[in-house]
Amino acid sequence: MSISPVLAGLATYPFVRLDEARARLRTAGVELLDFGTGEPREETPEFIRRALVDAVTPMSTYPSAAGLPELREAIASWISRRFGAVVDPGHVIPTLGSKEAIYGLANVLDGDFVAVPTPSYPVYERGALFAGKRVVELPLREENGWLPDLSGLDWDRCALLWLNYPNNPTGATAPLEFYEGAAELARRHDFVLASDEAYSEIYFGEPPASALQVADRTNVLAFNTLSKRSSMPGYRSGFVAGDPALIAALRRYRPNVGVAPQELIQRAAIAAWSDEAHVGEVRERYRAKRDAMLEALPLRNAGGDASFFLWFEGDDAFAERLLESGVIVAPGSFFGSPGYFRLALVPPLETCVRAASIIRVQSGVQAGPAA
Numbered sequence: 001m002s003i004s005p006v007l008a009g010l011a012t013y014p015f016v017r018l019d020e021a022r023a024r025l026r027t028a029g030v031e032l033l034d035f036g037t038g039e040p041r042e043e044t045p046e047f048i049r050r051a052l053v054d055a056v057t058p059m060s061t062y063p064s065a066a067g068l069p070e071l072r073e074a075i076a077s078w079i080s081r082r083f084g085a086v087v088d089p090g091h092v093i094p095t096l097g098s099k100e101a102i103y104g105l106a107n108v109l110d111g112d113f114v115a116v117p118t119p120s121y122p123v124y125e126r127g128a129l130f131a132g133k134r135v136v137e138l139p140l141r142e143e144n145g146w147l148p149d150l151s152g153l154d155w156d157r158c159a160l161l162w163l164n165y166p167n168n169p170t171g172a173t174a175p176l177e178f179y180e181g182a183a184e185l186a187r188r189h190d191f192v193l194a195s196d197e198a199y200s201e202i203y204f205g206e207p208p209a210s211a212l213q214v215a216d217r218t219n220v221l222a223f224n225t226l227s228k229r230s231s232m233p234g235y236r237s238g239f240v241a242g243d244p245a246l247i248a249a250l251r252r253y254r255p256n257v258g259v260a261p262q263e264l265i266q267r268a269a270i271a272a273w274s275d276e277a278h279v280g281e282v283r284e285r286y287r288a289k290r291d292a293m294l295e296a297l298p299l300r301n302a303g304g305d306a307s308f309f310l311w312f313e314g315d316d317a318f319a320e321r322l323l324e325s326g327v328i329v330a331p332g333s334f335f336g337s338p339g340y341f342r343l344a345l346v347p348p349l350e351t352c353v354r355a356a357s358i359i360r361v362q363s364g365v366q367a368g369p370a371a
C-alpha cells in the first residue's frame with residue numbers, strides 16, 4: 001500500500017503544535033487562556049436552534065446537491081440587502097460550511113497553477129495540491145495594506161487566484177477597486193478569481209466590500225459562511241455564488257463528492273440569513289473584546305479593522321513566552337509571516353481582560369488594570 005505523495009509530503013498542520021502545547025500545559029496545571037484557533041465560542045441564537053429542531057421530520061431523504069430553493073432565495077436576498085448586488089438564486093449553491101467548497105474548487109478548473117496569498121488560510125494551498133496544481137505564493141505585506149501585488153505573474157497559466165478579505169490572519173479589508181482590478185485581470189487571462197469572505201460580517205469600521213459587487217462577474221466566485229456571522233461553526237453551512245458558468249460546473253462536480261448540506265441545517269440557515277439583528281449583537285460582543293485588548297496592550301496592532309483577529313507585531317519567541325504563561329496565540333510563522341502573532345478574540349470578555357494583564361507583564365509593562 002502506498003498513500004498519495006501529496007498527503008505524505010504535507011507538513012503537519014501547524015495548529016497541531018498548539019494542541020500539543022495545550023496538552024502539556026494542562027498536565028502541568030497551567031490555566032489556559034486560549035486565543036489560538038479562530039473557532040467562535042458564542043452561543044448560536046435561540047431562534048436558529050429552534051428552526052433546526054422544527055425542521056426534523058419523520059421521513060429523512062437524501063438532500064439535493066443544488067440546495068433548497070428557499071435557502072438559495074434567502075441567500076440571494078441577503079447578498080442584495082448587504083452588498084446591493086443582484087444575484088439570481090440559481091447562481092447560488094449552499095455548501096457544507098465553506099471549507100469543503102474552498103478545498104474542492106481547484107478540482108473543477110483547468111490551468112497550471114493556483115495563486116495563494118501568504119499569510120493565509122491553509123486550505124487554498126492544500127486544495128490546489130490535492131488537485132495536482134502548482135501553488136504560487138503571493139506575499140502580503142503591511143506596507144501594501146496586506147493586499148497582494150498582482151503584477152508580474154504569467155497569468156495565462158493560472159487556474160485560480162484566491163483572495164481573502166477581511167483577511168485571516170491580518171484583519172485587513174480590500175476596497176472594491178481592488179476587486180475590480182483583480183476581476184479585470186481574471187477576465188483578460190481567463191482564470192478564476194475566488195473570494196473567501198468568511199469574515200465579511202465581523203467589522204469595526206466601514207462594512208467590507210464583496211467581490212460580488214464588481215461590475216462584471218465573469219470568472220468571479222464568492223464564498224461565505226454562517227460559522228462566524230451567526231456563531232454556527234458546528235452546523236457546517238455556507239454558500240458559493242457568482243459567475244453562472246462556474247456555478248454550472250460546480251453543480252456538475254459536487255454530486256460526485258457527497259457534500260450536499262443536510263436539509264435540517266438548510267432550514268436553520270434560512271432563519272440565519274434572513275435576520276440581521278443577531279449579527280449586530282455578535283459584532284458588538286467582538287467589538288467590546290477588541291477594544292479592551294487594544295486599549296490595554298502596549299503592542300502595535302499591525303492589522304486591519306475587521307474579523308475577530310488581532311495581528312500584533314511580536315516575534316515567535318514572544319508568542320512562545322505567552323504560551324508558557326498560559327496565553328495561547330498563533331505565531332506568525334504558522335502563516336509564513338514571522339514577526340507577528342495572531343490573537344483570535346473568541347474567549348469571553350472577562351478572559352480577554354485577564355489575558356491582557358498577562359501579556360502586559362510578558363511585554364515588560366507593569367500589570368495594572370487591563371482595560
Ligand SMILES: Cc1ncc(COP(=O)(O)O)c(C=O)c1O
Nearest residue numbers: 097098099121168198225227238
Ligand atoms: C479564512 C477562512 N475561510 C474559510 C473558513 C472556513 O469556515 P467554515 O468551513 O466554517 O465555513 C475559515 C475558518 O476558520 C477561515 O478562517
